Amino acid sequence: MNNSKIWLSSPHMGGSEQKFVNEAFDTNWVAPLGPNVNGLEEDLEKYLGEESFVGALSSGTAAIHLGLIALDVKAEDEVICQTMTFSASANPIMYQGATPVFVDSENETWNMCPLALEEAIVDRISKGKKPKAIIAVHLYGMPYKVEEIRTIADKYQIPILEDSAEALGSSYKGQRCGTFGDIGILSFNGNKIITTSGGGAIVAKTKEQKDKIVFLSTQARDNAPHYQHSEVGYNYRMSNICAGIGRGQMEVLDKHVGLRRSMHDFYVSICSEIRGITVFKEPSADYFSNHWLSAVLIDPSITKGNKTREDFRLYLEFLNIESRPLWKPMHLQPIFAKCPYYGQRIAEELFENGLCLPSGSNLTSEDRDRLKEAFHKFF
Ligand SMILES: *Cc1c(COP(=O)(O)O)cnc(C)c1O
Numbered sequence: 001m002n003n004s005k006i007w008l009s010s011p012h013m014g015g016s017e018q019k020f021v022n023e024a025f026d027t028n029w030v031a032p033l034g035p036n037v038n039g040l041e042e043d044l045e046k047y048l049g050e051e052s053f054v055g056a057l058s059s060g061t062a063a064i065h066l067g068l069i070a071l072d073v074k075a076e077d078e079v080i081c082q083t084m085t086f087s088a089s090a091n092p093i094m095y096q097g098a099t100p101v102f103v104d105s106e107n108e109t110w111n112m113c114p115l116a117l118e119e120a121i122v123d124r125i126s127k128g129k130k131p132k133a134i135i136a137v138h139l140y141g142m143p144y145k146v147e148e149i150r151t152i153a154d155k156y157q158i159p160i161l162e163d164s165a166e167a168l169g170s171s172y173k174g175q176r177c178g179t180f181g182d183i184g185i186l187s188f189n190g191n192k193i194i195t196t197s198g199g200g201a202i203v204a205k206t207k208e209q210k211d212k213i214v215f216l217s218t219q220a221r222d223n224a225p226h227y228q229h230s231e232v233g234y235n236y237r238m239s240n241i242c243a244g245i246g247r248g249q250m251e252v253l254d255k256h257v258g259l260r261r262s263m264h265d266f267y268v269s270i271c272s273e274i275r276g277i278t279v280f281k282e283p284s285a286d287y288f289s290n291h292w293l294s295a296v297l298i299d300p301s302i303t304k305g306n307k308t309r310e311d312f313r314l315y316l317e318f319l320n321i322e323s324r325p326l327w328k329p330m331h332l333q334p335i336f337a338k339c340p341y342y343g344q345r346i347a348e349e350l351f352e353n354g355l356c357l358p359s360g361s362n363l364t365s366e367d368r369d370r371l372k373e374a375f376h377k378f379f
Contacts, residue, residue: 017248053210060187060200104343111144136168248355276303326354
């Protein structure tokens with residue numbers, strides 16, 4: 001029997017990536033600028049629509065960092081952040097010497113709870129500090145409650161930094177994720193829906209905003225023949241080689257979204273027959289998730305033999321199948337333990353019972369057979 005490793009999410013090349021990379025070599029554009037960088041930005045702008053201005057950067061984390069700088073986040077400021085997320089959503093707040101204020105999730109999209117958000121804003125304002133920005137995340141590709149979060153942000157006039165690192169290809173009411181924030185960010189890390197081996201992007205609302213961020217990402221060099229600097233600069237621009245991979249990946253993005261969504265459907269069909277497992281689904285037809293990762297909740301009070309998600313994770317590991325608990329909430333992380341937190345225990349309960357399953361667009365029918373057998377044998 002084939003026992004090769006089944007990964008949670010691994011890079012999946014479409015075919016023309018190498019052509020773009022070879023062009024970069026042939027023309028000696030082996031630099032953090034060049035035709036692939038511009039080409040990838042144009043591809044993304046077309047894909048996202050909504051008057052987007054995209055700047056390709058070295059990572060999604062770099063994009064969040066520069067996004068916060070563009071929103072004027074400075075030392076001693078406070079920034080609201082969804083607690084249930086990857087640490088890269090919150091770390092750039094610390095780079096700025098600011099303080100994250102964490103907010104719980106709701107049960108439908110697993111993303112920022114609008115009620116807890118408003119509670120946090122009101123309380124921080126009453127303590128004399130109005131939050132400078134709100135970092136909202138589309139976890140696992142599922143759009144957050146776009147309208148509710150926007151209404152609250154506008155009511156208190158706080159800008160949204162939309163962390164769409166996991167949600168390229170997702171949409172809400174037909175509008176693409178990445179375009180809902182005052183600034184959006186994307187990631188092209190190796191495990192994301194498309195990859196540039198490592199990379200990210202900022203999605204700005206105006207050309208001036210994009211130009212400013214690209215300026216900061218290339219060492220903030222003033223317009224002078226010598227090296228002159230009036231601001232702190234960063235080395236965060238994407239290279240023309242990486243952007244070449246990205247251009248090839250853009251050709252297969254929609255196909256890969258379709259394949260990830262079919263993995264989700266596959267888990268829905270398997271789990272429909274098993275007691276105590278629910279697959280994470282879109283709450284209504286307004287939501288379209290790229291299902292970057294398929295995830296399930298395992299309720300040990302209902303499963304046969306009271307099996308937990310950790311029991312299942314270990315069983316899958318034994319079968320050489322990678323799975324992973326959901327993101328551990330940030331307010332439970334040692335590094336963020338002293339930061340304020342608003343909400344109940346929704347994110348904590350999701351973390352206790354949730355498991356991400358192999359979701360790659362490159363899984364074979366043999367992989368699916370192994371997964372199906374694992375579910376049926378275990379439960
Ligand atoms: C991957 C990820 C990031 C960071 O992106 P990198 O390109 O890996 O730096 C940020 N936020 C979320 C939610 C992510 O999943």
